[in-house]
Amino acid sequence: MSSFGQTASLPHALGVRSKTGSGAWVTTREAFWIALEALRTHKLRSFLTLLGVVIATATLIVVMSVINGMNLYIADHIANLGANVFIVSKYQWAQGYEAWLKARRRNQPIRVEEFEFLKENLSGYKNIGAAASMWSDDNSTRYQGHVLYNAEISGDTPSMIDIGNQKVESGRYITDSDYQHESMVCFIGHDIVDEFFPSVEPIGKEILVNGLPFRVVGVAEKIGSTFGQSEDNFVQIPLTTYRKYFAPRLSLDVNVQAYDAQQMLALEDEARALLRARRHVPYREADNFGINASQTIMDLWDRLMGSIFALTIGIVAVFMVVGGIVIMNIMLASVTERTHEIGIRKSLGARRRDIMMQFVIESVVMACAGGGIGVLLALIVSEIVDHFWTSTVPLSAVLVGLTLSSAVGLFFGIYPANQAAKLDPIEALHTEN
Amino acid sequence: MSKERDGQTIMETQMASASSGELQAPGDGVVIKAENLWKTYDMGEAIQVHALSGVSFSIDRGEYVAIMGPSGSGKSTLMNLIGCLDTPSRGAYWLNTHLVSELSDDQLAYIRNKEIGFVFQTFNLLSRASALHNVELPLIYSGMPQKDRLEKAADALRKVDLADRMHHKPNELSGGQRQRVAVARALVNNPSIILADEPTGNLDTATGEEIMGLFERLHQAGNTLVLVTHEHDIAAHAHRIIHVRDGRIERDERVD
Known part of the structure; x- marks a missing residue:
């Protein structure tokens, strides 16, 4: 029995081992x-x-x-068409190849009359504008022997400055007067300034756009580039001038800006209904135009x-x-x-x-x-x-x-x-x- | 927590054995008590080899014992049992009141850590670690914090006169020095016994004598030493010689 006393001492010894805790x-x-x-x-x-x-x-x-x-x-860039803006254009963006082939046969270009119609009949938008542009290697912009072939040349309504992400750095944007009189004026991006007017004030200078002389009335703030593609390489002229001299029947992109995000969907639906009615699109048929928003790209x-x-x-x-x-x-x-x-x-x-x-x-x-x-x-x-x-x-x-x-x-x-x-x-x- | 659990099981196992009444636990002053130890190996086809056949002996605290025998006598098996590296097939083995023969792997590890200091023929030092770290190892496995550990390990090395070699690795030390590191490692946890297996087997005679001198000093200091050897000259240093042959104790003599 005395051995019990001895064995009982064991846990005590073990206790010492664990008491170190570490x-x-x-x-x-x-x-x-x-x-x-x-x-x-x-x-x-x-x-x-x-x-x-x-x-x-x-x-x-x-x-x-x-x-x-x-x-x-x-x-930051692509999806930022401007806050709460959707674009009515000939094609729906970001759709499959099959769908695009179908749309190419069926869709009609957006006409100036249709832009005017939307402008008149859409209820409660913040801004509406239209632009037309064509990407072409034949585009050329010249100033005193310097030539640029890759600048994007577009025709815009005066309201476009309030819709997109461009801002006026100096001079002015295209005005209503320019628009009505089909003036030979242009608003240029920063790349054009860097190329043609590195040390000269560009406002008031005359550049040749596809061979025709345009007076620079304003310069845009620098935007930057998206995937290595510069966003500052553009020349904008009044839409009326563009249609008169370059591409009278080119489809327009109608930019509609809503007051807030909540209004977007309702406004898109309204634009769709108006355009379908005007074009007499039958009830069962798909749109023969596209309505695009940032969300389309994001999706x-x-x-x-x-x-x-x-x-x-x-x-x-x-x-x-x-x-x-x-x-x-x-x-x-x-x-x-x-x-x-x-x-x-x-x-x-x-x-x-x-x-x-x-x-x-x-x-x-x-x-x-x-x-x-x-x-x-x-x-x-x-x-x-x-x-x-x-x-x-x-x-x-x-x-x-x-x-x-x-x-x-x-x-x-x-x-x-x-x-x-x-x-x-x-x-x-x-x-x- | 887990360590306490180990201890708990050890205690329970021992109480269970003690209450079975057949076995008599050793009294005070006894460090090792072996009762009728058998170790049997099954070689297949119902052939059994008895490495040990009924060995009984006991060793008191402070004794200096040599276990002697030719190879194949069962002395290595006996040493493994004494060193708690193995458990007997039959019989009971107490080490300092722990009934070792009933313990699990991890409990054996605990006993080895606390109660036994090994000195091997081939030194068995970790080659990539310094002398100091080698001596620290048993303390690491007993969970001692680093500060105390380093102090104790350095102390142990000082006891074997290697204070100036602490940070050398084994391959930078002579054979005798390596064996002294091993002795320091055996001492560091204040074990109940120091178990030396042919400690001079890899050393020249002079160095061997030096190590045996060290053992004598440890004995004088009150440590219990068990020496396993086949050499008479070495066994002669001990104060008691247990001769093993064919798995049995042939002779148990006191030398003075």
């Missing part, structure tokens, strides 16, 4: 030390092992960054990005699994290689979970290092992409990348770590490496 932390720190040591001694091997995870993480982050960058861009954009992202997820998943298997393989090799060490550690009192922890942490640290390298690579690639196009690395992408790679290390590290933890200490000690 037991798990101490062995975990040792595991980190071993993991970093292993990475340090096998630099090349570790790097090759991690290539899969590096590529997977980098791919994920770069794609997320490019999509993110483009989203910001789209929101298409979201669909497109959704597919790209889904594809990326698939590719990244494959990379990650391959990377994980490579890590598992190298960890199994590492366990075999360090069997003797495991024996030593076990003889000194390492428990299964200590050994398990050691190898799992090594695997996670390795995968996480791969993720880290992937992040750096992604930052570099993203920077380069941003130079030519657009890319902004969101913090969430970095976090997702690191978390995912750690998770892969954890998942694929468990099996080898368990193999190590299961080793018999005697056999492990007798294994010579």
Whole structure:
């Protein structure tokens, strides 16, 4: 019975062990030390092992960054037709090829009379305007021997300045008087100024647009570029002048600005109903014109990005699994290689979970290092992409990348770590490496 | 928490065994008590090999015991049992009041950590770690915070006269120095016994004598030493020799 007293002293001794409280932390720190040591001694091997995870993480982050960058861009530039603006034009944008082929046969150009009709009959819009333009390599703009072939030449109503995202920097926009008298005046973008009038006041100068002389009456504020396409490379003249000299029957884009976002849909519907009535489109038939808004572009954009992202997820998943298997393989090799060490550690009192922890942490640290390298690579690639196009690395992408790679290390590290933890200490000690 | 759970199970196991009444736990002053230990290996086809067939002995605190025997005598098996690296097929083994023969893997690891200091023939140091870190290892697995750990490990190295070699790696040390690091590592957790397996086997005679001198000092300081060897000269340093042959104790003699 006296032995009871002695055995009872045991939990007390154990209590001392756990009272330090930092037991798990101490062995975990040792595991980190071993993991970093292993990475340090096998630099090349570790790097090759991690290539899969590096590529997977980098791919994920770069794609997320490019999509993110483009989203910001789209929101900023393309979708910004002006606040609460929709455009009535010959075609509906962003539709499938089949639909477009049909529309090409059926749709009618928007006429000036139709613009006037909408202007008269639409109820309660903030602004309405029309513009016509034609992209053509034959377009030419000249000033004293300098020639520009790629400027966008358009005919606009005076109200267009209040609708789009252009602002007058100096001079004035096209006026009602210009519009009525088919004046030979133009309002030019900043690229034209940079090209023709780098050090001269452009207002009052005369430039040749497709061979005809136009007097510069105003200059627009600089806008910037979208996907490398400058938004400042334009010459705007009165719509009436444009129709008289360049393209009398060209379809118009009628820009309608609503007072607020809530009014948009109602106004679009009204415009559609008016135009269908005027054109006598039968009840069952589709519109033979298009009504476009920022939302049209955003919808298409979201669909497109959704597919790209889904594809990326698939590719990244494959990379990650391959990377994980490579890590598992190298960890199994590492366990075999360090069997003797495991024996030593076990003889000194390492428990299964200590050994398990050691190898799992090594695997996670390795995968996480791969993720880290992937992040750096992604930052570099993203920077380069941003130079030519657009890319902004969101913090969430970095976090997702690191978390995912750690998770892969954890998942694929468990099996080898368990193999190590299961080793018999005697056999492990007798294994010579 | 989990560590306490280990302890809890150890206690419960032992109480269960003690209450079964068949086994008599050792009294005070006894560090090791082995009762009728058997170790049997199944070699398949109903062939059984008895590495140990009914070994009983006990070792008191402060004793310096050599276990001697030729290869194949079962002394390695006995050493594995004493060192809690293995459990017997039959019989009971107490180490400092823990009934080791009934314990699980992790409980054995705990006992090895707390109660046993190993000194191996091949030193078994981690080659990539410094002497200091090697000595720290048992303290790491007992969960001691770094500050206390470094202090204790440095102390242990000082005891074996390696204070100036703490930050050297094993491959920068001589054989004798390596074995002294191993001795420091064995000492650092204040174990109940120091278990040395052919500690001079990889050393030249002079260095071997130096290590045996160190063991004598540890013995004088009150440590319990168990030495496993096949060499008479080495066994002669101990104060008691247990001769093992064919899985049995052949002779148990005191030397003075």
